[in-house]
Amino acid sequence: MRERFGDACRVRLGDGGTVWFVLGHDPVRSALTDPRLIKDWTRVPGMEGLRDGRRAIDHHMLDLDPPHHTRLRRLVSREFTPRRIATLESRLEEITRELLDTMTAGPERRADLVASLAVPLPMTVICELLGVPFLERDDFRAWSAVLLGAAGPEEEREAAVAMNAYLADLVERKREVGGDDLLAALIRTRDEEGDRLSGSELIGMAFLLLVAGHETTVNLIANAALALLTHPDQLAALRRDPDLIDEVIEETLRRDPPVERATFRFTTEPVRFGEVTVPAGEGLLVILASVGRDPAHAPDADRFDILRDSRPPHLSFGHGIHFCLGAPLARLEARIALRALLERCPELAPDTGPREIRHRVSLIVRGPERLPVRW
Template sequence: MQTDTQVRLFEEDYWQHALDVGDRVRAAEPVHRAEVGGYLPVWVISRYADARRALTDSRLSKDAGRIRPVMERHLRAAGLPTELSGMFRPHMLFQDQPAHGRLRRLLADKFTRTRIEQLRSRVFDLTRTLVDALPVDEPFDLVDKLAFPLPLTVICELMGVPAQDREALRDWTAALMDDAPARLLPASRAMEGYFAELISAKRKHPGDDLLSALVRGSDTDRLDDEELIGTVFLILVAGHETSTNAITKAARWLMADPRLWRHLADTPHRIPQAIEEVWRFDSPVRMATHRVTAAPVVYGGVEIPAGEIVLVSLTSANRDPEMFGDPASLDIGRADARRHLSFGYGMHHCLGAPLGRMEAEIALRQLIARFPRARLAVEPQRLRAQRSAIMAGIEE
């Protein structure tokens, strides 16, 4: 499949222009052939209707046992280590039914809406402390000072991770989002070793945290050691990386228009809807995580053979003109903004979406109230995009 060189995904000049590139790719072809990390060929589904169908298509397997051999084959062919990160250990995100249902149920029974709602006052207090520490008359890095530490602290407290260990987790998870094995594998090994020790400690001295609850399990079922480590990887990485990006993207786009930012300061009840529209306009998650074709499938008239890695472009689907009117415009009054796919769709819809929404809303409300005339300190083109096929954050 040939395309114009201007619209190639995941190449050197892609990251800073991902929205425009994605729009051109979607307009040119519904399914696009690309390569991740210089070694992994993938098929990218980019239109909304196709994306929503793909996210629930059982022929697009999420089973890590199917995905790993395909990825290892391509790594071997490229002369790279075939080891994969701990994100491909057993957890609900990389399982099909019925295994997915079991693992999700075990987590959902502990990670309830009630438990999340009980965090609201803590999220509010943490945000207030972080916002109070921000300088008033000089530039600061919003990622470093608010968007990263807030969700990291929340998820670590929820999981029972000691405060002195959180800085290391921050560095490891940042490395895990890199598509280069040389950077992500050392971080993955370090995290796996740390989680194994933490799980052992929770067995000996359980607390009232989420990890202790997962270790205990229920009277009828519990996670084994592999599933525990995989689930902790999922919660820690997805639980703060996506929220960091969600807060950052919301602030970046709303602050880019000083009139809009001031308007939200005067009408704070509109902040939740404004955040949803930003996530539709520029998703904090670029692609849904890997799927592999268990059988040949056809999307947009393109046949994808069996045994191929498929990525669903959430960013592109959210900007599909067949679904959203004038999708390249940020419109905080858009009535259907919450139909975005940024939290996924179907049985793999993000379990932590309510927590992510809570954190973003509280963070933006306090930031806008404290700094009603805030503006970007640099030109938007100087904001460095995260170089990750899956996550779509801003580095600083």
Template sequence: MSESTLTSGAPITQLPDDYMQNPHEVHHMLRAEGPVREVRTPQGLKVWFVTRYDEVKTALTAPGISKKLMGRVRHDALTEHMVFMDPPHHTRLRKLVTKPFTARRVEALRPRVEEIAAELIAKLDDGDVVDLLDVFAVPLPVAVISELLGIPIDNRDEFRAWSNQLINVSTPDEVQAATSGMADLLYRHVREVQAAEPDDTFFSALVHATESGDRLTTEELVSMAFLLLVAGHETTVNLIGNAVFQLLRNPDQLQVLKDRPELIPASTDEFLRLEGSINIASFRYTTEPLELGGVTVPAGELLMVSLLAANRDPERYEDPDRLDVTRPVQGHLAFGHGIHFCLGAPLARLEFDVALTQLLARFPNLELAAEPETLVWRDSTLVRGLHTLPVRLA
């Protein structure tokens, strides 16, 4: 990393162009310098970067921080959801969306998730060299969330391309094309469900959910369906991929889970802590001066809050760069914290438990089919995930 000077005379750190390929090294250096630091991203954006656990937790809940940034940058049918809202609008939407998203409804999905996972694994054979993301980690959560919302994903490759363009670093034209394609799909679906009689499916419950006579508008339903559809598969895709990658790089820990598969559900938190699906939480900005660990961030400044960095803070977790599937992890921030805590966390946990349990049972001698350092991470500050994960099935 290099350092330059702002017109105010304050130092600013330039994030390296390959930051997304090795964020942990950058986070380690930033944490050593302080809890929050002014940086310039590879795209040229000046932000305040929060990397220590305590300050990240504070930044996720402080009242002087707003998430209404996207509406100031881009306003379309896909941005009117909870992620980019503050109370009281966020509170209203959260109440309506939480009603059909109960623990009972999520757990009831387990047999179907197991069935989908088994169908995907049945197509694979010993000795095959495959991209595990393409054949398993992507289609499993895409199938689950599309069934949950009742949205037919007829062209998975097109849907995945839209998701990538909206989450990765993309051109304005790519973002516009992805937004239009996704919005058209979701508007058609919402209107069909609105016109149908209510039933006991999840999305019907969401469309017809009421709170004191209030219900979601068509635009809110489209945006909420987008959030659930994209976040509902991206989180799990990368959780599965990152976890398998870490296990194949740590054969002693892989052996622990093969010997004791009953530990897989509890190990989810260690995988989330070590290499969670989200690096930088969605952008925030300060509406008033904010003190973080003795550093004052002025009003009107952008914040990048790194969940990935917080979860490897040595002040919070001993030997944080080491994978230990028996570690009793408490309080990690991989799903966020406070009012924006991930609504789909129970579903991600369920899918991960099923996916890893079935994968290791069928292919206990799974191994990487490429050198770890040759694998490329996605060009996104938001998600932490590999482009491909080549493995040899055995």
């Protein structure tokens, strides 16, 4: 049993293997910027020979280190810009209105908020942004749910193979017909030296943007709505002052972040976290969700409170070179969705008890499977 909140601890996994968890604000912040912790698993001693077997969807920034990460991020940042995100606001509002029109059209005055709003809004937005045809989105959502869930290895492999094949075909179609969407722009983009993304890198980047681009926001919207519905005093405060919506989002990111951990890192030499030293060659998971619950930085850390005198820190979008490119988009989508929902449904209330809410079974993301509401 651990005696300290922070530092690191070794955890035995269900398959019998072990991994190190890094927990708490200071250890997590340090781990996310420590060059001795690498992301590219093909650089780990004993795994170099597996490089040729890497799938195209694995060729993305999240599992790479400098200088390869630097190169990819530079190329993608040329197109995935704050300016492009800012132009989406009116479209986001339009999609949200349409979804709420559908949700509130029937006489039942009841709905599952996850299925009605939290999933279709970010899914529609990211697919439109990258140019994924409407009729193909359900398949992609199903594959994503398998890969981020707790499915068996065979089911995960089948989903990965199907997604890889689909994205390879999508990239080829974009090459032929072009367009003004983000994926078409990534195919065209070159830097000052003429460098561009390879075919595998385009597939990997499409995978990363599509999966991360909707899964994070799905759970951010659902977690924020759940927190408000189970804390009526906070919901009342927000109704009195709608400008507190940004505090709702940041408090949700602190207390119930949509992504619980970063992807694997590996130690290239012994690394010390407080009183614990992780040996070289070990797998390590940085637990992002532990940052906002660290009592040394967040007084009464388990309490959901949008009226705090000072905002405790969180690192729910990461830190350092791997900070989430889509953070501004996720915040914008959540802000628009929650504000529109509360305006449309002024008497919104939970339609089940808190103990009946079941969260997704996942080692990566966190959010309710369903969120029944009434109005």
